[in-house]
Every structure is written in structure tokens, then in C-alpha cells.
Amino acid sequence: MGLETKPLSTLHERSSYNVADFAVPTGREEEWRFTPLSRLKGLHNGTAAASGTVDVTVDAAPEVTVETVGRDDARVGKAYVPADRISAQAYASFEKATVITVPREVVASRPTVITLRGAGGGAAYGHIVVRLEAMAEAVVVLDHGGSAVYADNVEFVVGDGATLKVVSLQDWDDDAVHVSHHHAQLAKDATFRSFVVTLGGDLVRLSPSVAYTAPGGDADLTGLYFVDAGQHLEHRLLVEHTVPNCRSNVTYKGALQGEDAHAVWIGDVIIRAEAEGTDTYELNRNLILTDGARADSVPNLEILTGEVAGAGHASASGRLDDEHIFYLQARGIPFDEARRLVIHGFFAQLLEKIEVEEIRARVLAAVEAELTR
Amino acid sequence: MPTLEIRDLHVAVGDKEILRGVDLTVRSGETHAIMGPNGSGKSTLAYALAGHPKYTITSGTVLLDGEDLLEMKVDERARAGLFLAMQYPVEVPGVSVSNFLRSAITAVRGEAPKLREFAKDLKAGMDALSIDSAFAQRNTNEGFSGGEKKRHEILQLELLKPKIAILDETDSGLDVDALRVVSEGINRFRGLDGEGEGAGAGADTGVLLITHYTRILRYVKPDFVHVFAGGRIVEEGGPELAEKLENEGYEAYTKASA
Numbered sequence: 001m002g003l004e005t006k007p008l009s010t011l012h013e014r015s016s017y018n019v020a021d022f023a024v025p026t027g028r029e030e031e032w033r034f035t036p037l038s039r040l041k042g043l044h045n046g047t048a049a050a051s052g053t054v055d056v057t058v059d060a061a062p063e064v065t066v067e068t069v070g071r072d073d074a075r076v077g078k079a080y081v082p083a084d085r086i087s088a089q090a091y092a093s094f095e096k097a098t099v100i101t102v103p104r105e106v107v108a109s110r111p112t113v114i115t116l117r118g119a120g121g122g123a124a125y126g127h128i129v130v131r132l133e134a135m136a137e138a139v140v141v142l143d144h145g146g147s148a149v150y151a152d153n154v155e156f157v158v159g160d161g162a163t164l165k166v167v168s169l170q171d172w173d174d175d176a177v178h179v180s181h182h183h184a185q186l187a188k189d190a191t192f193r194s195f196v197v198t199l200g201g202d203l204v205r206l207s208p209s210v211a212y213t214a215p216g217g218d219a220d221l222t223g224l225y226f227v228d229a230g231q232h233l234e235h236r237l238l239v240e241h242t243v244p245n246c247r248s249n250v251t252y253k254g255a256l257q258g259e260d261a262h263a264v265w266i267g268d269v270i271i272r273a274e275a276e277g278t279d280t281y282e283l284n285r286n287l288i289l290t291d292g293a294r295a296d297s298v299p300n301l302e303i304l305t306g307e308v309a310g311a312g313h314a315s316a317s318g319r320l321d322d323e324h325i326f327y328l329q330a331r332g333i334p335f336d337e338a339r340r341l342v343i344h345g346f347f348a349q350l351l352e353k354i355e356v357e358e359i360r361a362r363v364l365a366a367v368e369a370e371l372t373r
Numbered sequence: 374m375p376t377l378e379i380r381d382l383h384v385a386v387g388d389k390e391i392l393r394g395v396d397l398t399v400r401s402g403e404t405h406a407i408m409g410p411n412g413s414g415k416s417t418l419a420y421a422l423a424g425h426p427k428y429t430i431t432s433g434t435v436l437l438d439g440e441d442l443l444e445m446k447v448d449e450r451a452r453a454g455l456f457l458a459m460q461y462p463v464e465v466p467g468v469s470v471s472n473f474l475r476s477a478i479t480a481v482r483g484e485a486p487k488l489r490e491f492a493k494d495l496k497a498g499m500d501a502l503s504i505d506s507a508f509a510q511r512n513t514n515e516g517f518s519g520g521e522k523k524r525h526e527i528l529q530l531e532l533l534k535p536k537i538a539i540l541d542e543t544d545s546g547l548d549v550d551a552l553r554v555v556s557e558g559i560n561r562f563r564g565l566d567g568e569g570e571g572a573g574a575g576a577d578t579g580v581l582l583i584t585h586y587t588r589i590l591r592y593v594k595p596d597f598v599h600v601f602a603g604g605r606i607v608e609e610g611g612p613e614l615a616e617k618l619e620n621e622g623y624e625a626y627t628k629a630s631a
Binding site: 322323324326327328329330331332333334335337338341342344345346347348349 | 423424425426446447448450451452457459462463465466467468472473476477480481512513529533
């Protein structure tokens, strides 16, 4: 430790491409303490042989290039270095990566949809890189479904002045396990919009992170999840402000119902000493609809400079508000319908943020289906 | 002929008894004003009749058209024809006024209104109450001013067309213009024209108007006035009783019940 050492954050200090640099988690570590390791099917301890299949198909906008490349492609692993053991395992184990490129100043004419379908049969590992060159604009959809034990890393590289909007839908079969890192790297004046919807799967642990390489970056991360009996749905967000005058906003909302429904939300924001003028806010809300469901919500905000434009966080988990239900019932609306309206209202503001009409309709239908379960 | 009959009603909040034997009958075509000082139990009566879970009925009966109201769930009471205009209408995030009203009308009528018909009725109802049509797309009561919330309550009254309406301090927090607009809405519900003359000659509806002040009674003329103190009705009379309260206040009653 020399005199020049800057104050360091206690969050997320380690990163490596090498699996051996991370000890096998025991469940006592801060980053693993909420995750039921026994349900990871060996993804965390090296026993999950890559014998399964997750098919990746891309329906791309005509202006967008799609390539399937080998491990040695220079564009792979450039923006993101794995930050935990499963991420490193995925990086060490994938065979082919999908690279999607939106050329400079090109505005994609329609969403590019990446469909990932698990076909069962053991673990599978993947890697996706989405690159937007300077001033490009695109909407990318990641649509996860089927039965799988899947670990992957997704890199979003957003160039100068580019705008990337991502919708990631996790609607796996009941037995699926999915551990994923989504890392966005924002260049000067880049805009990143992420909309995460997690509904299906036995265990989903998704870690979206954002880093900035130059001032002016703007990231907005929205998430919606609906946890049913026995499901473990975990979202771990990290926004690291290392350069001045960038913005981030995180809003995640979830509803839980049924015995042993478990939601975990970790929201880490670090504002480094050099990131003056940062404007950040993060929010998590959980609506607990029945007994036996549990939500863990942990916002962490580390501010290492005094010169911020704004920094805040909020977290609340609670039951349906009796007064809301009473008001609707007092107008003749039966309890079940009143409950449906209030839960729908809880998610309404988030749903409005999905700009792609067909995807909004699909997410809306999925939420409606959850409500009638 | 809709009738609301309240007999020896006792209501508690937790261990505390608030209502101590209320007797009151509201028949269709009648408007009853319940007046009384703060804390006398007026609002408790309103919320207990609507079925709010905070209030426990410890004894007594309430019949709506001969049916046991107290056996019904909150939504069943509303569908049976009871309406409570609340003193503090609840903000329901993410549920638009339009969506809320359509759901309520569907529930009360037993079938969804035709979309075009609903839009027409909503527009007419909002115009009559000087509510900006943009409110239809706003979240229910969210960010509404006190006056806007009260107009929205009366809009619901006019659209849902209950048999018996309980208006809990609908006049509180209204300026003179808003009070007039809201009173006109109540009078339309009573089947009277905007002038408010000829009380009792109107529609097949009854009104229980709870208020602290006599001001609204100049616009909505009551047939009967009841003075509430200490959780029960302590004096009853015609409109002239309101005049007396206007001049003398509640002091005589609060002393008597203490």
C-alpha cells in the first residue's frame, strides 16, 4: 500500500478469466449467502460437465451482422472480466460465442431477437457479445426458455453516442437453472436501457453490471420479476461510476406468492473518487402476496467523492395495501379482481418503459398469467 | 323502495367502543344529515356501514332492503346498492381512473359496459363536475388535490347509481365553487334539478350526508337532521335543527355526552 493508494470500495474487487482464482463457494461468502448452492447443479464447483444444449438462434434486423465465432476471437471477453466463480467457469467452458454488431451510425430498423432454448441433458455454457459502434442505435431481445442448466456471460459494448435497448426475458421451464452476467460498457455519451423480466426457472441468478469508459454515459436498468412457490429468483446489480458526469438509474420490482418463493435483489452502486458529477438512484420494491414467501433486498451505495449531482436508494418489501383493496371493493369490485388491479398497477409504470409494443404485450400477458395461477 | 335500517348499532375499534347504539332509517327519496363535532363517531358509522376491516360490529343490525348488510363482504355491499363517498379517497398507484371506473361499473351492473357507451357516460359525468377529461388517464386519486378527489367521488356516485349513498364530509376542504359543483352532482343523484328545490320529490335513492358544517346544507337540503355526539344520535329534527346548530354550535351536546 503506497501513499498514492486511492480509497477502494469494498465491493467487487476481484475479477479474473481463470476459474482457479475463485474458491469454490461455501455459502458463507457475502456474494453467495442468499443463493441455494445445492440447487446450482454443480455450476459453482466444477462438477457440471458441458453435456447439455442451449440452442441460440438470432433473428436480426437487416442492418445488423451476426457471427458465430471461436474462443480466440479478439472481440470476446474484451469488455468484461468474470467477477465470480460461475462467471469464470462459463468463460472457460463455452465453445462458440455469438457476436452481434451494429455498424457505425446505423439505426436498426427492427429489434434483433436472440432466442435461447434449453434442450436439457446437463450443463451448457455460453457467451454473447453485442457491439454498437459509434452513433448506432438498436433494440436487442434475449429470450430464454426451455429446460437447461446454463451459465453465460453477455457483453454489451456501447460506442460513443450509441443507444442500445435490451430486453432480457427469463421464462425457463420449472426445472431450469440459469446463472448469468450481463455487463454493459458505455463509451462517451452512450445510452443503455435494460429491461429484465424474470418469471420461470427453478433458480435464476442474473447479475447486470454497468461500467463507463468516458463521461456522458446514461444507463437505465429496469427489472420485473414474479416469483412462485419454490422458485429462487436473484438479481444482483452493480453500477460502477469511475468517470465524471455519468448517470444511472435502477428500478426493480417483484411480486412473490407461494411457499418458499424467494426473491433476492442486491443493488450495488459505487461512485469512485474521480466520478464527480455522478447522478444515480436505485430502487427495489417487493410485493409479498402470501405467507411463506421471502424477499431479501440489499441496496449498497458507496460514495468516495463529495461532488455528486445526486445519489440515493430505496428499498421496500410489503404486502398488498388493505386500503387499496378496500377502496376498490367499496366500489363493488370483487376481491380477486381488486387484487389483480392493484398488482397490475404495481407493475404498470415499469411496463410502460418497454417501448417495443409486441414485447410489452408479451410481458403483460405473462404477468396476467401469473396473476391467475 | 330502497331502505337502510340501522338498529342499535355498536361498533368498536380494537377494544374501544366508538358507536354506542345508533338507530336510523333512511328511505328512498329522503336525505338525512348527520351533524356533530369531531370525534363523535360520524365517520365510524360511515366506514362501519361500508365494511372497513378496521371496525368491529359488536352488536346491532343493519338491513338494506331487508337484507342483512353486516353479513355481506365489502364488495357485496356495494353491489347491493350501498355507496360510500369517502372523506379521504385512497390513491391507487398504477390503476387509471378510466380502468378503475370501468371495472367498478362492470362489477355493479354485472356486465361490462359497451366501450363507446362508457366513454360517452364518463365524458358527460366529468363535464358535469368540471373535471378535466385528462383525469381519465391519470392514476386513481394519485396527486389529485382535495377538491379533485371529492369531485371524483361524486363522479363515481353518478356513474354507479347506488340505492343509498353515504357522503362522509364530502364538503370538507372545498372552496365555494367546488362545493356548488359537488352539491349539484349530489342533487342530480337525488333526482332533483340543479336548483335543489322540492326535496323529497326525486329519484328512488336515499342519502346520508355526514358533515361538520351547515354550509353544504344550503345546497343539498336535508329532510331530516340528526345530531351525533358520543357515538349515538342525541337529537333529531327537520332542517330547522341545522339552523340552530349554525347559531349555537355543538357545545351543548358535547357537554351532555361527556
